[in-house]
Amino acid sequence: MSKRKMSGQSKLIWVLLLIGLAAMEFPGVFFFQNKVDPFILGFPFIYGYILCWWVYMCAVMLFAYKTRWGQPKGEGGDE
Amino acid sequence: MSGQNIAALAIIGLFMLIPLAMGAYAGKKSVPTTEDFFVQGRGMGSLAVFFTVAATWWSAFAFMGSNAYFYLKGPLYWTAIAWNILFGILYFVVGKRVWFYGKTNNYITPKDFFKHQYGSEALGNIVAVIMLVFTLPYLQIQLTGGAYLIEVASGGIINFKIAALMFYLVIIIYVWSGGLRAVAWTDIFYGVLLFFGMIYGGIYIANLLGGPGEMFEQIRQVKPENLMLQENAWVAWLAMFIITPVGSFMGPQLWTRMYAVKSPRLFNLMPFLLGFAAIAYIGSMLVGNSAVILEPTIEQADKVLPVILYKYAPFVLASFIIACGAAAAMSTANSQIHSMSAVYTVDFHKAYINPNLSEHKLVWVGRWTILILSAVAYVMALYVPGLLVNIGLVALAGTAQVIVPTVGALFWKRSTTAGAIAGLLVGVGTLIVFTFVPGTIPGFFAFGGGGLLSLILNIIVFLIVSSFTKARPESLMAEHEKQTDDFYNKKY
Numbered sequence: 001m002s003k004r005k006m007s008g009q010s011k012l013i014w015v016l017l018l019i020g021l022a023a024m025e026f027p028g029v030f031f032f033q034n035k036v037d038p039f040i041l042g043f044p045f046i047y048g049y050i051l052c053w054w055v056y057m058c059a060v061m062l063f064a065y066k067t068r069w070g071q072p073k074g075e076g077g078d079e
Numbered sequence: 080m081s082g083q084n085i086a087a088l089a090i091i092g093l094f095m096l097i098p099l100a101m102g103a104y105a106g107k108k109s110v111p112t113t114e115d116f117f118v119q120g121r122g123m124g125s126l127a128v129f130f131t132v133a134a135t136w137w138s139a140f141a142f143m144g145s146n147a148y149f150y151l152k153g154p155l156y157w158t159a160i161a162w163n164i165l166f167g168i169l170y171f172v173v174g175k176r177v178w179f180y181g182k183t184n185n186y187i188t189p190k191d192f193f194k195h196q197y198g199s200e201a202l203g204n205i206v207a208v209i210m211l212v213f214t215l216p217y218l219q220i221q222l223t224g225g226a227y228l229i230e231v232a233s234g235g236i237i238n239f240k241i242a243a244l245m246f247y248l249v250i251i252i253y254v255w256s257g258g259l260r261a262v263a264w265t266d267i268f269y270g271v272l273l274f275f276g277m278i279y280g281g282i283y284i285a286n287l288l289g290g291p292g293e294m295f296e297q298i299r300q301v302k303p304e305n306l307m308l309q310e311n312a313w314v315a316w317l318a319m320f321i322i323t324p325v326g327s328f329m330g331p332q333l334w335t336r337m338y339a340v341k342s343p344r345l346f347n348l349m350p351f352l353l354g355f356a357a358i359a360y361i362g363s364m365l366v367g368n369s370a371v372i373l374e375p376t377i378e379q380a381d382k383v384l385p386v387i388l389y390k391y392a393p394f395v396l397a398s399f400i401i402a403c404g405a406a407a408a409m410s411t412a413n414s415q416i417h418s419m420s421a422v423y424t425v426d427f428h429k430a431y432i433n434p435n436l437s438e439h440k441l442v443w444v445g446r447w448t449i450l451i452l453s454a455v456a457y458v459m460a461l462y463v464p465g466l467l468v469n470i471g472l473v474a475l476a477g478t479a480q481v482i483v484p485t486v487g488a489l490f491w492k493r494s495t496t497a498g499a500i501a502g503l504l505v506g507v508g509t510l511i512v513f514t515f516v517p518g519t520i521p522g523f524f525a526f527g528g529g530g531l532l533s534l535i536l537n538i539i540v541f542l543i544v545s546s547f548t549k550a551r552p553e554s555l556m557a558e559h560e561k562q563t564d565d566f567y568n569k570k571y
Contacts, residue, residue, distance in 0.1 A: 017168065024161040025320055033308040036299065042292035044306040046154045047364065054160050054357065061167070061351035069171070069347055 010070030013060065020057040024050055083394055087232040090398040091405055097268065128345050129352050130270035131414070132336050136166060136327055136353070137273055138217075138411035142404045143224045144467035145360060147380035149367025153305040156468075157364065158316045159323070163357035166324035167350030173328070173482075174337045175346035176489050179566045181338040189334040189481070190426040196488035198555045199496040205503055206481055207426045210331045213477025214415050215452070217330065219459040220467045220474075221412035222246055224381065226460065228404050231385035240461060246405075247457045250413050251449055266414070269406040274359050276403030280388060280396075281362030284369045287391055291365060297372050305371055315527025319472065322530045325482045326475025331418035332411075381467050412453075420448040473514050476530025480506040483534075483541050491545075492556065498545025506537025 006014075032046055040048020064070070141159070148156035177192065186192050189210060194203035222243045229242035237245075288294040298305050308316065327333065340346070363384075370383045373391060377383055384404060388397035424445040429436060436444065463470065483502050487494030513520050513529035524532040550556070 021161060021165065024164075025158070025317060030313060033313065036303070036306045039292065039295070042290070042295075044154070044295055046308065047157055050157055050160050054164075054354070057164050058351065058355050061164070061354050065348050065351050 007070045007072075009067055013064045013067070013070055016060045017057070017064075020053055020060060024053045024057075081234060084232065084234040084236060086394070087389070087398045087401070088229070088237070090395075091229060091232055091402050093402075128336065128340050129349065131266035132170070132333070132349070133353065133356055134266035134270040134273060134406075134410035135332050135336065135414040136411075137270075137356075137359075138221055138224075138408060138471075140217075140220060140224075140411075140467055140471040141360070142273065142277065142363070142408070143227065143381050143384050144220070144471060145363035146367040146370070146383040147466060148468055149364050150370045150377070150383045151380050152309060152312070154308055155312050155315060155319075156367075157360075158320045159360050160357045162320045162324045163360075164350065164354040165320065166328060167353035169324060169328045170337075170349040170353065171346050173485060173489065174333075174349070175343060176566065177334070177337045177485070178340050178343065178346065180562060183562055183565070186338060188422050188425045189331055190422065192334075193484060193488070193499075196555075196559065197484070197494075197496045197499060198552055199500075202484065202496050202499050202503075203426070205500060206484070207422050209477060209481060209503065209507060210329075210422055211419055211452075213474050214330055214332075214419055215456055215459060215474075216463070216470050217474035217478075218412055218415045218419075218453070218456040219463060220470050221408040221415070222453075222456055222460040224467055225405050225408035225412070227379075227382050228385050228401050228408070231382055231389060232398070232401055243457055243460050246409070246412075247453050250409055250416060251453050266410050269403075269410040272403040272406050273410075274356060276400045277359040277362035279362070280384075280392070280400040280403075281365030281369075283392055283396065284373075284387060285365040288369055288372055294365070294369055294372065298368060301375075302371055305368065311523065311526040314523050314531075318528040318531035322472060322476050322479050322534065325534075326472075326477070326479035326530075329478045329481040329485065330415065330475075331422050332414040335414075335418045335421065412456075416449050416453050416456075419452050420445045423448045423452075472530060473510070476510050476533060477507060479530070479534055480510070480537050483537050487541060487545070493545055493550065494541070495545045495548045495550060497548035498541045498543075501544040502537040502541030505540045506533050509533040509536050 032049065035045045037045060039045065041051060042048075043051065145156050145159065180186065180192065180196070184191070184195055186195070188207070190203035190207040193206050194200055197203075225246040226239050226243035229237055229245060230239050233242070285291045285294050288297060295306060366384055366387055370377065370387050373387060374383075377386055385397075385401055388400055392400070424441055428444050428448075429441060480503055483506070484494070484499035487499060510530060510533035513533060517525070517529065520529045520532065551559075
């Protein structure tokens with residue numbers, strides 16, 4: 001019997017990841033491509049903007065790892 | 080050649096010799112079987128896997144090509160931060176499944192996966208040929224990048240041809256000696272160097288101009304267009320975001336690194352590790368941008384990094400970072416040569432030329448293949464011109480085509496052999512046309528999106544043809560279903 005259903009936590013992780021990837025790829029090139037100011041963290045806008053999302057994505061991916069990507073512990077997980 | 084040039088070459092030479100010693104030691108631990116030589120007996124530990132994947136992923140494309148792109152095109156290459164994350168996610172979602180089926184069914188090469196999952200030798204052969212053909216230009220840019228470093232370090236005394244030849248010889252010696260185990264061990268050494276070398280070099284150079292903020296203010300005065308994306312750059316931005324990680328992930332060297340993993344838990348951690356490591360690009364970004372101020376007229380943009388470092392950084396620091404660059408190129412090259420050798424030896428030589436060859440002799444065929452394929456890449460490095468990133472993107476767009484039948488096999492029961500073959504032929508065919516006749520790329524895809532368009536066409540053809548052609552055999556699907564259940568039930 002298969003146990004393929006995704007848990008609520010898994011869904012949340014994937015939604016957070018998709019939001020991050022979309023934010024990194026689309027607004028930057030479609031709306032901010034000519035924007036230099038304001039500088040963020042000492043970098044021109046597009047560089048700083050992406051760096052902020054990088055921090056967000058690292059946090060989500062670390063959370064995903066810590067929670068086994070939303071999966072309960074299984075027989076093969078700790079091999 | 081000045082004393083400083085000789086010292087610079089000695090440092091680079093030393094960085095090449097250390098891995099040779101490691102390769103020789105690894106060779107002593109290896110057993111003369113194809114499984115050990117090509118996938119390290121599926122026993123690669125987590126630390127080794129992370130570093131070998133990271134060092135294979137970070138190539139001359141990343142270490143040198145990125146500087147050139149920041150120098151010439153402003154923030155376009157900054158999409159790399161996102162593509163590194165996508166690469167990690169692919170490793171988790173697709174890689175873990177490929178590992179599981181590989182372990183369950185004893186796959187050694189990528190062809191084994193397709194041959195078994197689709198029940199088609201022809202599809203497996205097409206995938207193997209795509210991998211061999213399109214990995215060659217990617218191997219070429221590693222040799223080119225490494226040769227640039229040696230050429231600049233020697234003050235031009237060692238010319239490009241000799242430098243590339245030196246690079247070629249060192250690579251084949253130690254891949255020859257120890258198989259995947261040697262490659263993985265040396266990649267740990269390289270991976271650490273790469274990460275710190277890239278970041279520290281960038282910060283050092285930017286500080287020469289008063290720090291990153293001040294450096295960007297100076298660019299605003301002399302070349303403000305370098306601080307923003309150029310006209311229509313969004314096409315290349317999106318295309319690189321997809322093509323680079325997918326193409327690299329589907330390269331034979333990464334398939335090997337999926338099969339060889341010992342513990343499945345590592346796949347859960349890889350997105351974070353690889354995504355976090357993306358911060359190293361900050362170094363390339365700072366060097367490439369600083370060069371706009373420091374050296375605005377460099378003719379061969381791929382030489383930005385060595386030119387800037389040797390001119391503006393203390394000699395020891397410059398040589399150390401350049402050795403890291405050589406490491407980046409070499410770690411990728413050795414992994415590529417090694418995995419291409421596996422593809423030829425197991426998929427073609429053993430399957431069609433001499434099926435009765437002993438394990439020991441097969442390993443030797445693998446070694447001779449390493450020699451020949453690297454020689455082809457060397458000749459290409461001498462005669463095929465272009466920016467490292469541009470050549471790399473064509474190569475990656477080729478291997479990226481393989482993601483379509485891979486995902487189809489894993490996630491879509493309706494996918495068929497005919498759909499996979501038709502999609503691959505259309506994808507690769509259009510890519511070749513777009514590469515050699517760029518005028519045929521339609522609409523906005525002409526601004527750096529030819530590879531992406533060929534991948535989209537592959538997907539469309541795959542979906543349509545699969546919907547109207549004969550499904551995979553029932554017995555095959557039943558086996559696949561059972562193994563998929565096992566995968567989910569074990570909750571890796």
